[in-house]
Amino acid sequence: MALSEARKTPVDHKILDGRVIGEGIRAEVAREARALADAGWPPRLISIAVGDTDAAMIYIRNQQRVAEKLGIAFEQKLFPAEATRAEVLAAIAALNADPRVTGIIIQRPVPDHLLIKELQGAVHPFKDVEGMHPASIGNIVYNDLVMGPCTSVAAVEMLKHTGLRLQGLEVVVIGHSEIVGKPIAFLLMSEGATVTVCHHMTRNLQVHSRQADAVFVAVGKPGLVTGNMIKPGAAVIDIGINQIDLPDGGTRVVGDADYDSCYDVAGWITPVPGGVGPVTVSILLRNLVTAAKLQRGHYERAFRGGFTPCAPAVAPVAE
Numbered sequence: 613m614a615l616s617e618a619r620k621t622p623v624d625h626k627i628l629d630g631r632v633i634g635e636g637i638r639a640e641v642a643r644e645a646r647a648l649a650d651a652g653w654p655p656r657l658i659s660i661a662v663g664d665t666d667a668a669m670i671y672i673r674n675q676q677r678v679a680e681k682l683g684i685a686f687e688q689k690l691f692p693a694e695a696t697r698a699e700v701l702a703a704i705a706a707l708n709a710d711p712r713v714t715g716i717i718i719q720r721p722v723p724d725h726l727l728i729k730e731l732q733g734a735v736h737p738f739k740d741v742e743g744m745h746p747a748s749i750g751n752i753v754y755n756d757l758v759m760g761p762c763t764s765v766a767a768v769e770m771l772k773h774t775g776l777r778l779q780g781l782e783v784v785v786i787g788h789s790e791i792v793g794k795p796i797a798f799l800l801m802s803e804g805a806t807v808t809v810c811h812h813m814t815r816n817l818q819v820h821s822r823q824a825d826a827v828f829v830a831v832g833k834p835g836l837v838t839g840n841m842i843k844p845g846a847a848v849i850d851i852g853i854n855q856i857d858l859p860d861g862g863t864r865v866v867g868d869a870d871y872d873s874c875y876d877v878a879g880w881i882t883p884v885p886g887g888v889g890p891v892t893v894s895i896l897l898r899n900l901v902t903a904a905k906l907q908r909g910h911y912e913r914a915f916r917g918g919f920t921p922c923a924p925a926v927a928p929v930a931e
């Protein structure tokens with residue numbers, strides 16, 4: 613057994629076990645999904661991908677697996693990499709208009725001839741279960757997280773499981789993409805942490821990371837963060853999902869942190885697989901249930917008032 617495998621035991625308190633944490637979230641999601649289905653509003657998730665990247669395919673596979681386990685309807689729409697803007701926008705418009713569809717997720721990345729911001733902006737905010745419509749992601753600045761961005765919410769949830777007090781905590785976030793690094797920084801700021809965001813132009817990554825009580829890494833480079841870049845006792849939250857080829861022709865999923873060297877120094881660490889990934893899927897399905905409830909409330913209000921159901925083009929806000 614590899615060293616990293618041997619350490620993945622439930623009794624190892626250094627390891628933040630995403631399968632256990634994700635399971636806790638799913639129990640409530642399953643209950644709510646059943647209640648919605650019984651009331652005639654079953655949640656239904658549609659996953660759109662244009663072209664196929666390894667990380668997105670792993671994600672879709674797990675969305676499907678977990679949705680099925682929870683009795684939630686799931687459908688995949690896989691477009692070829694050369695699909696046109698008009699084709700993808702038309703598919704999104706049809707899904708927006710279909711009352712049986714309660715959530716839409718667009719896998720990233722999309723091919724260069726498409727603009728993710730435009731596609732994401734075309735998803736109705738009530739069906740934006742990723743929280744990545746420009747209006748939804750903007751709400752993060754107001755600390756309004758009705759449907760927060762899944763991966764970032766999941767990553768911060770992992771840190772909360774350390775029991776560390778987030779107020780005043782020194783945190784370094786490596787990677788500043790709009791879907792992971794930036795929203796993590798906003799979530800942490802709203803928790804009172806002191807946040808430093810690093811990226812490819814950061815002159816000396818380890819000068820920053822070695823000061824941090826917690827390091828988040830979301831870059832897409834296996835082994836980027838090594839034990840000598842971590843302050844002893846710090847938490848390492850590894851968001852990277854990279855499929856690497858093995859000499860025997862097989863493949864393996866690894867994160868952005870060099871697990872074994874970080875394990876030795878860290879106070880807590882998220883493994884890959886089995887860390888942030890499973891929690892991300894749970895948060896996505898939790899958002900799907902929230903979306904179904906928002907849509908139900910909207911339609912019921914609209915019908916009561918005698919109006920034709922027509923969802924407003926605004927992001928949801930907390931009731």
Ligand SMILES: NC(=O)C1=CN([C@@H]2O[C@H](COP(=O)(O)OP(=O)(O)OC[C@H]3O[C@@H](n4cnc5c(N)ncnc54)[C@H](OP(=O)(O)O)[C@@H]3O)[C@@H](O)[C@H]2O)C=CC1
Pocket residue numbers: 667720763786787788789790791792793810811812813814817830831832833851852853854888889892
């Ligand atoms: N577990 C989960 O739920 C999820 C996992 N992922 C995984 O997380 C990783 C990152 O995803 P994503 O944010 O979408 O990727 P992007 O490619 O969009 O962003 C990568 C970020 O890393 C920065 N970067 C690149 N090189 C370096 C470097 N040498 N040092 C520091 N920063 C660097 C980039 O900065 P710059 O722009 O300045 O070049 C950019 O901000 C991937 O492995 C992806 O598969 C993603 C989403 C969800």
Ligand SMILES: Nc1nc(=O)c2c([nH]1)NC[C@@H]1CN(c3ccc(C(=O)N[C@@H](CCC(=O)O)C(=O)O)cc3)C=[N+]21
Pocket residue numbers: 667668669670671674717718719720721742762763791853865884885886887888889890892893
């Ligand atoms: N719009 C969009 N949002 C994303 O959040 C997004 C995306 N696009 N594109 C691709 C990346 C990657 N990603 C993963 C999330 C969970 C697992 C996951 O569940 N992983 C499990 C299983 C791994 C395995 O099966 O080997 C684990 O880490 O244990 C994987 C990958 C989300 N991403």
